[in-house]
Amino acid sequence: MTGIIGTGLLGQALVSRLLAASQHVVGFDIDPERCRELAEKGAQVARRVTELASESVILLCLPDSTTVASVLSLIAPSMSTGSCIIDTTTGDPGDSRRAARQLAEQGIEYIDATVAGSSIQVEAGEGVFMVGGNPAAIDRCQSLLDALSPHSFLLGPSGAGATMKLIINLALGLNRAVLAEALVLAEHANVDPQLALEVLRNSPAYSAQMDSKGEKMIARDYLTQARLSQHLKDVELILQLGKESSCPLPLSRQHHTLLQQAIDLGLADQDNSAIIEAWREMGEQC
Numbered sequence: 157m158t159g160i161i162g163t164g165l166l167g168q169a170l171v172s173r174l175l176a177a178s179q180h181v182v183g184f185d186i187d188p189e190r191c192r193e194l195a196e197k198g199a200q201v202a203r204r205v206t207e208l209a210s211e212s213v214i215l216l217c218l219p220d221s222t223t224v225a226s227v228l229s230l231i232a233p234s235m236s237t238g239s240c241i242i243d244t245t246t247g248d249p250g251d252s253r254r255a256a257r258q259l260a261e262q263g264i265e266y267i268d269a270t271v272a273g274s275s276i277q278v279e280a281g282e283g284v285f286m287v288g289g290n291p292a293a294i295d296r297c298q299s300l301l302d303a304l305s306p307h308s309f310l311l312g313p314s315g316a317g318a319t320m321k322l323i324i325n326l327a328l329g330l331n332r333a334v335l336a337e338a339l340v341l342a343e344h345a346n347v348d349p350q351l352a353l354e355v356l357r358n359s360p361a362y363s364a365q366m367d368s369k370g371e372k373m374i375a376r377d378y379l380t381q382a383r384l385s386q387h388l389k390d391v392e393l394i395l396q397l398g399k400e401s402s403c404p405l406p407l408s409r410q411h412h413t414l415l416q417q418a419i420d421l422g423l424a425d426q427d428n429s430a431i432i433e434a435w436r437e438m439g440e441q442c
Contacts, residue, residue: 157182157200158300159211161227163190165275165380166244167217170304171199172279177303184208209234213300214241220389221247228255237263240297244271244285246325246390249318249397252288256314265293266314269301270321272328274368274381281305286324288316322397325390326408329428331363333411336432339373340439349374369429376433378426385424388415 158174160167163185174181175198182200184207185191191201202208209231218224224245241259243252243266256266267289277283285301285308287294294301294310301308311320335356342352353370356362372378391412398405417434 157211159183159202159208159214160199160217161185161205161208161214161231162217162219162223162245163187163194164217164219165382166271166278167215168193168197169275169279169283170215170217170244171197173281173304174300175199179300179303182208182211205230206234210236212236212239213297214239216241216243216245218243218245219386221245221251224255225251228259232259232262232264235262235264238265240265240267240293242267242269242297242300244269246270246321246386246393247318248393249315249322250400252318253313253315256289265290267294267297268314268317269304269308270317271305272321272324276381277368278305283307284309286311286317286320288312288318288320289314319397322390322394325387326394326405328365329387329391329411330407331365332369332428333414333431335363335365335370336373336429336435339370339432340435343436344439369427372427372429373432378423378430380425380427382428383424384415384418384426384428384430387428388412388419391415 157180160171160181160183163183171181171183182202183194184202184205194201208214216224224243224247252268259266269285269287271278271283271285273283283305285305287308288311311317339349342349357366391408394408395405414431414434418431421433423430423433
């Protein structure tokens with residue numbers, strides 16, 4: 157039985173992958189609606205998070221490192237030596253390294269296995285996992301990681317997966333913001349945005365964000381695949397990593413401002429493609 161704690165958009169996708177691979181899954185979430193969705197998928201639902209401490213492998217899919225630390229404080233004291241935490245949370249790499257050290261004192265392995273890709277892409281087996289941790293522990297969990305995705309990279313010790321996730325999210329987020337700016341320019345320049353998107357897709361300017369977010373931006377369809385507020389949190393972690401690494405990130409600072417503007421428009425829980433509304437709002441003020 158594999159445990160999973162945190163079954164939001166990504167967590168539900170991970171559960172679907174495991175069940176499709178004939179894995180037995182027991183999950184927990186503080187949201188009763190998400191627990192109901194778990195049961196409908198065919199997973200077992202725990203009544204309390206501490207019930208999962210007896211599982212030999214537990215996946216974490218939580219909002220941030222603070223929540224991870226809180227959950228670990230509840231379950232780690234009851235976990236057995238040799239058990240393993242696989243943390244898919246996009247969090248602070250320093251917190252990942254700290255968690256690995258603390259759990260190692262109890263004989264518990266900690267693997268950070270962050271994910272690149274939306275929940276829809278992950279459920280389709282198109283997510284990319286960036287893994288950090290003890291190679292021997294990763295080998296023991298390889299069949300489970302393979303069930304989650306055929307695409308994974310071993311980056312190094314614990315914390316390396318979390319670091320790479322921030323690097324990827326920097327590029328993804330800026331690609332999304334650039335696409336939004338280009339489409340708004342098309343709107344203002346009286347170029348059909350749909351035609352502009354088609355040309356962009358077939359030009360050297362192409363990025364995969366045009367396929368996943370372009371139509372959503374044009375149609376103002378912000379049904380959530382990944383929340384805009386979550387990416388603001390990611391950009392804050394990216395800026396923190398840049399500061400710790402003595403690396404200036406001027407584009408990411410501007411991106412942070414744009415995301416905050418979109419949140420101020422009431423779009424925090426909408427899909428991250430809604431960043432285009434920050435550009436549209438600025439255009440209306442010109």
